[in-house]
Amino acid sequence: MDAAIAVADLAKRYELYDRPVDRLLQMAFRGRRTFYRDFRALDGVSFEIPRGRTVGVIGRNGSGKSTLLQILAGTLNPTGGTVAIGGRVSALLELGAGFNPEFTGRENVFLNGAIMGIGREAMTQRFDRIAAFAEIGDFIDQPVKTYSSGMYVRLAFATAINVDPDILLIDEALAVGDAVFQYRCIRRIKELQAQGVTILFVSHDLSAVKSLCDRVMLLERGRLVAEGEPYGVINQYQALVMAEEERQDGAGHAAPDRGSFRHGNGDATLLEVAVLDADGHRAEMVPTGGDLAVRVRARAVRPLARPVIGFMLRNRLGLDFYGTNTELLGHSLPACEPGDEFEAIFRARCHLGPADYAITAAIHSADGLSCDWIDDAVFFKVLGDSTFEGLVNLHAALDVRSLREAHG
Amino acid sequence: MAIGHLARSALTLPAIGRHRELIGMMVRRDLAQRYRATLMGLLWSLLHPLLTLLLYTYVFSVVLKVKFGADASTASFALYLFCGMLPWLAFSEGLNRSAGVVVENVNLVKKVIFPLEILPLNLALAAVVTQAVGMAILLPAIMLRGITPTWLWLLVPLLILPQLLWTVGLGWWVSSLGVYVRDVGQAIGLVLMAWMFLTPIYYPESMIPAEYRWLGLLNPMAVLIGAHRDLLLDGRLPAIWPLLGQTAAGAFVFLLGFAWFAKTKKGFADVI
Numbered sequence: 154m155d156a157a158i159a160v161a162d163l164a165k166r167y168e169l170y171d172r173p174v175d176r177l178l179q180m181a182f183r184g185r186r187t188f189y190r191d192f193r194a195l196d197g198v199s200f201e202i203p204r205g206r207t208v209g210v211i212g213r214n215g216s217g218k219s220t221l222l223q224i225l226a227g228t229l230n231p232t233g234g235t236v237a238i239g240g241r242v243s244a245l246l247e248l249g250a251g252f253n254p255e256f257t258g259r260e261n262v263f264l265n266g267a268i269m270g271i272g273r274e275a276m277t278q279r280f281d282r283i284a285a286f287a288e289i290g291d292f293i294d295q296p297v298k299t300y301s302s303g304m305y306v307r308l309a310f311a312t313a314i315n316v317d318p319d320i321l322l323i324d325e326a327l328a329v330g331d332a333v334f335q336y337r338c339i340r341r342i343k344e345l346q347a348q349g350v351t352i353l354f355v356s357h358d359l360s361a362v363k364s365l366c367d368r369v370m371l372l373e374r375g376r377l378v379a380e381g382e383p384y385g386v387i388n389q390y391q392a393l394v395m396a397e398e399e400r401q402d403g404a405g406h407a408a409p410d411r412g413s414f415r416h417g418n419g420d421a422t423l424l425e426v427a428v429l430d431a432d433g434h435r436a437e438m439v440p441t442g443g444d445l446a447v448r449v450r451a452r453a454v455r456p457l458a459r460p461v462i463g464f465m466l467r468n469r470l471g472l473d474f475y476g477t478n479t480e481l482l483g484h485s486l487p488a489c490e491p492g493d494e495f496e497a498i499f500r501a502r503c504h505l506g507p508a509d510y511a512i513t514a515a516i517h518s519a520d521g522l523s524c525d526w527i528d529d530a531v532f533f534k535v536l537g538d539s540t541f542e543g544l545v546n547l548h549a550a551l552d553v554r555s556l557r558e559a560h561g
Numbered sequence: 562m563a564i565g566h567l568a569r570s571a572l573t574l575p576a577i578g579r580h581r582e583l584i585g586m587m588v589r590r591d592l593a594q595r596y597r598a599t600l601m602g603l604l605w606s607l608l609h610p611l612l613t614l615l616l617y618t619y620v621f622s623v624v625l626k627v628k629f630g631a632d633a634s635t636a637s638f639a640l641y642l643f644c645g646m647l648p649w650l651a652f653s654e655g656l657n658r659s660a661g662v663v664v665e666n667v668n669l670v671k672k673v674i675f676p677l678e679i680l681p682l683n684l685a686l687a688a689v690v691t692q693a694v695g696m697a698i699l700l701p702a703i704m705l706r707g708i709t710p711t712w713l714w715l716l717v718p719l720l721i722l723p724q725l726l727w728t729v730g731l732g733w734w735v736s737s738l739g740v741y742v743r744d745v746g747q748a749i750g751l752v753l754m755a756w757m758f759l760t761p762i763y764y765p766e767s768m769i770p771a772e773y774r775w776l777g778l779l780n781p782m783a784v785l786i787g788a789h790r791d792l793l794l795d796g797r798l799p800a801i802w803p804l805l806g807q808t809a810a811g812a813f814v815f816l817l818g819f820a821w822f823a824k825t826k827k828g829f830a831d832v833i
Contacts, residue, residue: 268675
């Protein structure tokens with residue numbers, strides 16, 4: 154079998170029982186009477202993940218992400234459809250779930266190994282690696298109930314990723330720990346990727362999803378609504394979240410269907426988003442260190458009390474580099490009537506490293522309700538010079554002097 | 562069709578062997594956990610049965626004048642009682658704790674890929690370890706009473722097999738049922754109390770009116786306790802057919818219990 158994970162028409166229907174005993178009654182009556190209310194956590198989900206791929210699963214709360222992961226891990230049984238898994242699965246559904254607080258870190262590591270089916274001997278070989286990764290020092294021989302939550306989580310993560318899985322399932326696990334640890338986790342995950350481990354992970358951390366995944370799946374109300382390149386799917390997700398927020402804010406009008414990359418309630422329309430060079434001409438390339446201007450023009454469709462115009466700069470991995478808006482820069486736009494048009498020009502010195510960038514622009518109300526929002530409205534390229542490498546130019550100053558001359 | 566289902570589920574039983582190491586660790590962990598952070602540690606596992614023994618000996622032998630064995634002394638009563646208590650305590654402890662074991666380990670059900678069927682098994686094995694410690698006290702005590710060890714004593718470990726078949730087999734039933742119907746946790750205590758008094762532990766089988774005595778043959782614990790006393794105290798071979806019958810019945814309960822557990826565990830995560 155070529156696919157590490159193959160899922161066909163997967164469904165998880167919850168029968169919501171008011172009392173546990175109703176479930177037993179339901180079994181006894183075998184469908185002749187109904188004791189439950191229906192809830193579909195997953196509905197007709199099908200996909201295949203080839204070996205060695207890293208796939209992110211995103212979606213709003215309650216969209217079925219965790220249910221999917223639990224079914225793949227085998228801790229939850231699907232109501233319908235088939236799941237085929239090729240290889241040993243390690244699942245981080247909840248960090249440290251298998252830990253016993255009364256026992257030492259060392260004992261818990263071995264216990265977790267045994268749960269994973271790894272014998273004491275094989276676990277002994279891995280132990281030093283795990284202890285080093287978790288960085289909890291002498292605490293390894295203390296009961297884990299004495300650990301700080303950070304130590305607890307570090308040890309759990311270290312254990313889970315050091316059991317040599319073929320398939321690794323991670324649910325929100327990267328959201329924990331400090332920045333240093335997160336960085337180390339991501340590096341370790343990249344190592345696993347290089348070793349050909351198939352990884353499926355659920356996260357709300359979109360930048361982690363963007364930087365780690367080959368592919369992203371978007372779940373919405375138990376259905377797989379999008380699947381593909383991280384960039385596009387994430388934009389679709391953001392549109393979804395935005396639309397939901399607007400609906401909850403009670404704005405009244407649902408966002409008109411204008412494609413997944415553009416959304417808003419239509420109170421105003423973006424007329425133009427442009428990148429300008431030092432001379433004020435439209436530009437597709439800007440030298441690093443040069444002047445950069447972003448011009449956004451908009452027209453009010455309905456009366457607006459205090460419109461805000463803003464933009465966001467992203468690189469190709471979808472990392473948000475910089476963003477600001479008129480309000481943040483201390484400039485409130487006046488109230489406007491339908492038909493009023495206005496322009497905002499943001500000027501900046503471009504200290505970005507050489508790469509392709511996209512600009513997302515929006516006009517929204519003062520309380521954040523989007524009127525018109527265009528993801529990746531315009532692209533431009535930053536040309537590098539030879540004085541630095543990396544994402545940004547920090548303009549390092551340099552002092553060099555000789556400290557000792559051995560042959561003097 | 563339901564039978565076919567169960568039979569297929571039972572076929573996965575040998576897979577339990579793969580978890581030997583995990584079972585060993587969890588049994589050790591269970592024993593250690595119980596006494597960790599206590600001052601007397603493992604002594605507690607002895608103190609409890611010994612104090613029970615003392616009290617029951619006083620109540621049944623001194624006050625109620627129940628007689629056991631040939632010489633009918635209080636010391637003799639204590640030995641017969643202790644000999645009967647050890648298998649019973651292991652059996653009832655394993656079964657009693659089974660009722661809540663799945664619910665208590667909700668993390669293992671929902672958050673970890675874990676072979677849940679070993680949970681009741683661990684409990685039964687942990688109880689057998691305590692039983693063995695008790696045995697280590699019983700045997701010298703018997704010798705102090707002037708009974709010399711015979712080759713019959715070597716047969717006692719064989720009795721563990723039917724005992725475990727029954728404990729684990731019923732444990733699977735009870736633990737799975739306990740997930741769906743929480744009342745099981747309450748009911749099991751009552752059932753075990755009734756079972757305890759109906760089993761000749763605190764009184765000799767000979768005190769049961771003759772017309773009820775056949776009931777003892779249906780009670781696996783009565784047969785096992787009788788066999789323990791025959792081998793250790795009375796120096797004779799127990800009747801073989803009741804023992805074989807209870808072993809066969811135990812194997813049946815064991816297989817069916819496993820199949821039931823394997824079938825119903827798929828719904829655990831949905832209920833807990």
